[in-house]
Amino acid sequence: MIDLSLNEVETLCAKAARGAGFSWGLAEDIGRAARRIAVEADNWGLAMLSLAEHAQSFELPDAARAARWRSGEVDQRTGRPLCPIRTAALLLDEPLPAHAMPLAILDVGLPIWLDAMLRRSVMGVARPVGPATRADVVIERRAETELPATRRRGAIDEPTLAALNSFAARTYVPESERSRARGAGGGRVDDE
Amino acid sequence: MTAIALRPPEVVMRLQRLGAAHPTRLSFLRQLIRRATRERWRVRKHLFDLDDHGFGRVVYAVETPARTYSLVAFSTPLDDEKRSDRVIAQAWDTSYVLYDGLPDAADIARLEANAPLQEAGRYTSRELVLARANKSVRLFEDVATALAQGQQPDEEQLLGVGYLLRTTAVYGNGKFGIADRDEIAARPELAGSFQAEMLTVWLIRSFTLDLVDHIAHCRNPAGAARLAPDLRRALGVGNATGLGMAPFLVRHPLLTHSWFLARETALARVRAEPQAGEAERDAFSNALTDLRRRVARWHSDDSRQAAATRLLADDLDTLTESLDQLLAKPRPWDALYRFAEDHFSLEAQEACVSLILEPHGALIDELGDTMKADETPGHTVDGGMNCGSLRHALLDCYSWAADIDFAHPAANARFWYVSAEKLEPRLGERFEEDGAELEQPLATARDALGLAAALAQEPSSASVADFLLRRPEWRHAVRRAQIVAKFPYAEIHDNMIGAELRPVDILRAKLAFFGARSFDPRSDRWLRIALFSGEPLIEDVATMAGEPA
Numbered sequence: 001m002i003d004l005s006l007n008e009v010e011t012l013c014a015k016a017a018r019g020a021g022f023s024w025g026l027a028e029d030i031g032r033a034a035r036r037i038a039v040e041a042d043n044w045g046l047a048m049l050s051l052a053e054h055a056q057s058f059e060l061p062d063a064a065r066a067a068r069w070r071s072g073e074v075d076q077r078t079g080r081p082l083c084p085i086r087t088a089a090l091l092l093d094e095p096l097p098a099h100a101m102p103l104a105i106l107d108v109g110l111p112i113w114l115d116a117m118l119r120r121s122v123m124g125v126a127r128p129v130g131p132a133t134r135a136d137v138v139i140e141r142r143a144e145t146e147l148p149a150t151r152r153r154g155a156i157d158e159p160t161l162a163a164l165n166s167f168a169a170r171t172y173v174p175e176s177e178r179s180r181a182r183g184a185g186g187g188r189v190d191d192e
Numbered sequence: 193m194t195a196i197a198l199r200p201p202e203v204v205m206r207l208q209r210l211g212a213a214h215p216t217r218l219s220f221l222r223q224l225i226r227r228a229t230r231e232r233w234r235v236r237k238h239l240f241d242l243d244d245h246g247f248g249r250v251v252y253a254v255e256t257p258a259r260t261y262s263l264v265a266f267s268t269p270l271d272d273e274k275r276s277d278r279v280i281a282q283a284w285d286t287s288y289v290l291y292d293g294l295p296d297a298a299d300i301a302r303l304e305a306n307a308p309l310q311e312a313g314r315y316t317s318r319e320l321v322l323a324r325a326n327k328s329v330r331l332f333e334d335v336a337t338a339l340a341q342g343q344q345p346d347e348e349q350l351l352g353v354g355y356l357l358r359t360t361a362v363y364g365n366g367k368f369g370i371a372d373r374d375e376i377a378a379r380p381e382l383a384g385s386f387q388a389e390m391l392t393v394w395l396i397r398s399f400t401l402d403l404v405d406h407i408a409h410c411r412n413p414a415g416a417a418r419l420a421p422d423l424r425r426a427l428g429v430g431n432a433t434g435l436g437m438a439p440f441l442v443r444h445p446l447l448t449h450s451w452f453l454a455r456e457t458a459l460a461r462v463r464a465e466p467q468a469g470e471a472e473r474d475a476f477s478n479a480l481t482d483l484r485r486r487v488a489r490w491h492s493d494d495s496r497q498a499a500a501t502r503l504l505a506d507d508l509d510t511l512t513e514s515l516d517q518l519l520a521k522p523r524p525w526d527a528l529y530r531f532a533e534d535h536f537s538l539e540a541q542e543a544c545v546s547l548i549l550e551p552h553g554a555l556i557d558e559l560g561d562t563m564k565a566d567e568t569p570g571h572t573v574d575g576g577m578n579c580g581s582l583r584h585a586l587l588d589c590y591s592w593a594a595d596i597d598f599a600h601p602a603a604n605a606r607f608w609y610v611s612a613e614k615l616e617p618r619l620g621e622r623f624e625e626d627g628a629e630l631e632q633p634l635a636t637a638r639d640a641l642g643l644a645a646a647l648a649q650e651p652s653s654a655s656v657a658d659f660l661l662r663r664p665e666w667r668h669a670v671r672r673a674q675i676v677a678k679f680p681y682a683e684i685h686d687n688m689i690g691a692e693l694r695p696v697d698i699l700r701a702k703l704a705f706f707g708a709r710s711f712d713p714r715s716d717r718w719l720r721i722a723l724f725s726g727e728p729l730i731e732d733v734a735t736m737a738g739e740p741a
Contacts, residue, residue: 007366025667093575
């Protein structure tokens with residue numbers, strides 16, 4: 001196992017998320033949520049890897065479904081798990097009115113991410129969701145937002161780290177001779 | 193007392209002015225020195241195990257009121273052809289760790305197996321900072337030779353360079369497994385921006401002096417001289433900084449705002465003072481004399497910096513001649529600043545900001561405590577805002593960008609990317625190099641204008657949350673726009689991808705906040721500086737309480 005700092009966890013997950021196809025803004029959110037998962041659970045690396053691997057297969061929330069949530073109508077399944085990141089972003093950007101909670105959202109993919117993303121708000125997932133690949137969840141109002149978590153590290157096994165690094169590597173640009181030469185400055189030896 | 197308005201961001205946040213920034217008494221190393229002096233931090237050599245050539249390990253322990261920190265330093269042989277300022281180097285003359293507490297033998301052995309490898313090593317939460325430095329080879333050897341002969345080195349040569357070793361990276365905040373910033377942010381002595389990094393460099397400075405003394409002594413135990421106290425105090429630590437640091441100010445908008453807001457608030461406070469007291473006049477004169485002396489020694493092969501430095505010297509001559517007259521006016525510091533604004537180069541205007549602040553510690557030093565930021569509030573997107581309001585705010589905050597035509601190749605010439613080889617930020621030429629599709633989100637002006645155009649397609653009353661539900665690719669730009677609307681110094685008011693961009697301007701602004709001097713651009717994308725030159729030695733602060741810092 002390798003012990004990462006939380007900053008490394010955040011940076012790696014944000015890059016991997018971008019590499020998996022999330023937008024820059026969502027990748028930032030994912031990095032911060034990963035930090036929260038790493039503080040509380042040992043499986044943050046696998047959670048991130050699952051998210052990266054399934055990034056393109058989730059159902060995306062749409063305006064009609066969001067309107068149903070807000071009006072208190074019963075949610076409907078679509079057959080594909082709902083993207084936990086896009087769902088959380090929607091709920092964070094425009095928090096549910098108090099009367100709409102508790103709200104049951106059906107068939108959320110990797111709900112640990114919805115849970116982690118919502119930690120910075122007064123909304124929360126009612127029961128611990130653990131590492132489930134998909135689950136129905138209940139969003140409820142919480143008394144207060146959680147403080148950013150600290151004082152822990154993110155342990156990860158080497159194969160998972162390598163897999164996440166390969167997602168992150170999709171955001172890197174290979175060097176060419178030209179860029180190497182221009183790069184960050186001169187390439188010379190210091191003799192002064 | 194009537195208030196003076198802060199210099200607005202459209203003046204302060206231009207790259208040309210950022211590229212003329214000077215350190216002030218609010219700079220981070222000055223804040224550290226003041227605290228260490230006030231609290232009488234004590235430094236002792238816990239371990240000094242160097243061979244006759246100066247290779248081995250050294251531990252300095254710093255006792256602060258609440259905690260002990262240690263600099264663990266390793267000095268190793270290095271072939272001359274491997275000595276490089278570039279972050280891509282793989283071996284260095286010296287490597288360092290700032291350790292949380294006092295390391296035992298096992299810790300030192302563990303660090304000795306890792307620190308010389310730098311990025312290729314792994315570290316724990318007991319390590320707060322990781323750094324390395326190379327010798328200024330010719331100068332180091334000349335100094336060692338002179339001292340070994342019982343003589344002091346040539347002062348002009350010594351101070352012309354200004355340091356014996358030059359750091360090429362100083363890493364904090366969780367890099368390579370070291371402690372997260374969150375773990376130390378609540379400690380008063382390290383709560384301010386980059387205090388752990390500055391403490392590390394301050395200790396490295398003492399190590400460089402002890403190292404050269406040690407080598408000279410080993411060469412001639414009976415007759416070697418010790419480097420004279422005034423030369424020790426004059427020397428700093430060099431630093432080479434490149435593109436890797438450039439995106440920092442863009443990526444930390446709330447922090448950037450807090451730094452500039454503190455400095456501009458300090459300036460406005462001092463300018464509003466009705467008169468200049470005797471003590472303030474004296475302190476100003478001393479600071480001016482000191483700066484003129486430094487400017488006379490400020491060498492750069494960069495023709496642009498050399499010309500700016502010459503102009504600065506001329507402007508400081510003019511200031512010296514006009515000083516009595518300016519300070520006799522009502523609101524003398526304001527008169528002085530306005531005189532500088534009307535007559536001086538940007539380099540000298542910003543030098544005047546630094547000089548004006550210098551005598552006014554009692555009035556402004558507490559602003560140092562505000563130069564930090566919890567970035568968490570900036571994470572939230574206000575999705576309840578409507579698209580019309582956001583567009584309006586964008587066009588207002590980015591009015592400076594309205595005339596940039598991103599369809600023009602020169603405006604869109606560059607792209608920021610992360611190099612697969614070195615995992616470091618780099619700047620590419622969009623129309624000449626591959627990889628622009630992997631561009632980092634640092635094209636602030638282009639993205640702001642693009643977002644404004646996308647919002648124009650939306651019903652004005654539509655919510656931002658609804659917009660982002662359909663257009664998640666704009667999320668980073670929405671977040672930034674909402675920050676910039678609330679925190680005016682959060683954004684650099686220039687095109688970060690234009691053909692004219694000189695990344696050294698960004699680097700200089702950040703380094704000036706650290707307290708750097710002697711800016712020496714080596715290209716448009718990296719520069720050398722000196723830190724702590726002329727400042728007290730850390731081992732002296734315990735006995736100098738009460739002296740101005």
